[in-house]
Amino acid sequence: MSNDDIPVFLKALIREAEIRRDYTGNEQINTIYFGGGTPSLLEVSELANILESLGRYFTLSEDPEVTIEMNPDDVTERYLKDLKKTSINRISLGIQSWRDEDLKMLNRRHTGLQAVNAVRETIGSGFSNVTVDLIYGIPGMGVSAWKSNLDIAFSFDIKHLSAYHLTVEPNTVLGRMKEKGKFEEVGEEESISQFNVLIEKSGAAGFIHYEISNFGKQGYFSVHNTNYWRQVPYIGLGPSAHSFNGYSRQWNIRDVKKYIKSVNAGKLSFEYEELDARARFNEYMMTSLRTMWGIDLDYIEQTFDKEGYDYVINLTRKFINYGMMKQQGNHMVLTNQGKMISDNIISEFFMP
Secondary structure (H helix, E strand, O other): OOHHHHHHHHHHHHHHHHHOOOOOOOOOEEEEEEOOOOHHHOOHHHHHHHHHHHHHHOOEEEEEEEEEEEOHHHOOHHHHHHHOOOOOOEEEEEEEOOOHHHHHHOOOOOOHHHHHHHHHHHHHOOOOOEEEEEEEOOOOOOHHHHHHHHHHHHHOOOOEEEEEEOOOOOOOHHHHHHHOOOOOOOOHHHHHHHHHHHHHHHHHOOOEEEEOOEEEOOOOOOHHHHHHHOOOOEOOOOOOOEEEOOOEEEEEOOOHHHHHHHHHOOOOOEEEEEOOHHHHHHHHHHHHOOEOOOEEHHHHHHHHHHHHHHHHHHHHHHHHHOOOEEEEOOEEEEOHHHHOOHHHHHHHHOOO
């Protein structure tokens, strides 16, 4: 999408908000998230216009969490100063690594120095709720370099960290490089070592490991993502955006021009999936087991009756015996050992 297309796109985005104002019923909106693509390419006045429009069409809570994703090379003192004049109160910086060799491998535009300056400037501009993204399991980045990356991150007064293991997807730049033999993915033993370092260093820095890939200071967990993991309905606006109302989910078409055309015609184009009891059970397993709150047995019994409750109890016994899960009150949660193979454990909980 070129800069000339942005005004037309923003008009369609606001029109979609108007069309879908009743999607979440009378639910209050307590989080707004500008993500996907590069929202920081928008002028602050454009962001402010979107926020004003959302306030017209939806019932917002008194002090919603409002996040914007930013690339380090888009961070400027002027832009941050203007953002402070809006209701945006949380900045998510896509750092990925402080090392130039890692950034080059990941095909990122910014440098390590730009990443450092971006965090300094963001915190220095008065934003108290700053989160950074880091990636581990990068070829060529051993445990020592990963420790250094974490030390640098925690040297700043950040309140939240998202740390993801590198995944190499087919038909991507990294995927094609792997096919050509230009690098090998990090082995399982190395990945586990880096994950253990992540848990150890984040805990020592006062961060709570509240989701597999997310760590926050007390009072600074991501409200937006926590709502998602706890099955709170949400609405997504724009091309490819997903929405969930508790019983179904839908996702907008990907093509920007087709999206704009359909919205301007007053009829949004999207795909739709009705969620039966089994699908809702599996979604709950997929999201809840990733968090520190785990499976709420009361919720399972109330929502999915005795069949769902017995199914969960029988499975958790096995993983408790293996040391992969533990019971905390009426919740079943993964141990640190279980978190290392969380995807495998979660898949076993899916009801056939």
